[in-house]
Amino acid sequence: MPSELSGRLAALVRWIDPGPGATHLVSDVSGWWRDPEVLARLGPALVEPFRAARPTVVVSPAVTGYLLGPLAATALGVGFVPAHKPGDGRLPAGALTWAQSPPDFRGRRVDLAVRDHGLQRGDRVLVVDDWVATGAQVRALYEICAARGAEPVGTAAVVLDCPPAIATELRVRGLVDGADLTA
Numbered sequence: 001m002p003s004e005l006s007g008r009l010a011a012l013v014r015w016i017d018p019g020p021g022a023t024h025l026v027s028d029v030s031g032w033w034r035d036p037e038v039l040a041r042l043g044p045a046l047v048e049p050f051r052a053a054r055p056t057v058v059v060s061p062a063v064t065g066y067l068l069g070p071l072a073a074t075a076l077g078v079g080f081v082p083a084h085k086p087g088d089g090r091l092p093a094g095a096l097t098w099a100q101s102p103p104d105f106r107g108r109r110v111d112l113a114v115r116d117h118g119l120q121r122g123d124r125v126l127v128v129d130d131w132v133a134t135g136a137q138v139r140a141l142y143e144i145c146a147a148r149g150a151e152p153v154g155t156a157a158v159v160l161d162c163p164p165a166i167a168t169e170l171r172v173r174g175l176v177d178g179a180d181l182t183a
């Protein structure tokens with residue numbers, strides 16, 4: 001984990017009160033995109049632990065993943081495949097492979113879908129996302145990979161906020177430890 005970049009990423013996270021009725025603050029990571037040096041370094045830093053695994057494609061879930069995934073894919077020189085959620089309102093046409101996550105950090109079961117032509121048998125998939133909390137969405141994406149005959153090599157996240165056993169099981173690497181973020 002590059003420590004100087006970790007510190008900058010952590011310092012750029014803001015916590016927002018969503019308003020009346022909210023039970024907790026929500027994170028705002030827009031500072032990552034606004035800082036040109038951080039933006040340039042995110043992709044290479046995310047993929048560094050996985051280069052030796054030779055990913056052939058990056059998969060990321062809506063919606064923040066759509067910003068990070070292409071940065072990682074560009075750093076690797078591979079393509080990017082979005083994982084859609086029904087709430088997107090923009091589900092693509094054509095054959096899709098679906099999986100539902102176990103309850104995630106908000107207790108939601110999240111439906112995720114990937115276009116079949118995006119993943120081929122033998123693809124080596126790097127999942128990229130902003131935050132891993134319970135690993136629920138990562139599990140759903142790995143299930144989709146398996147259904148397509150593709151192999152998930154691991155997950156690169158900006159914030160690693162899950163128990164170590166889950167990080168090991170799902171091969172998650174992060175740039176910032178969730179414990180270093182203060183709300």
Ligand SMILES: O=P(O)(O)OC[C@H]1O[C@H](OP(=O)(O)OP(=O)(O)O)[C@H](O)[C@@H]1O
Pocket residue numbers: 061062063064065103104105106110129130131132133134135136137138
């Ligand atoms: O480890 P988990 O418990 O699965 O939680 C982490 C996921 O939850 C958030 O996604 P969210 O669905 O809130 O999407 P967003 O990118 O629109 O914030 C985050 O971006 C991860 O994808």
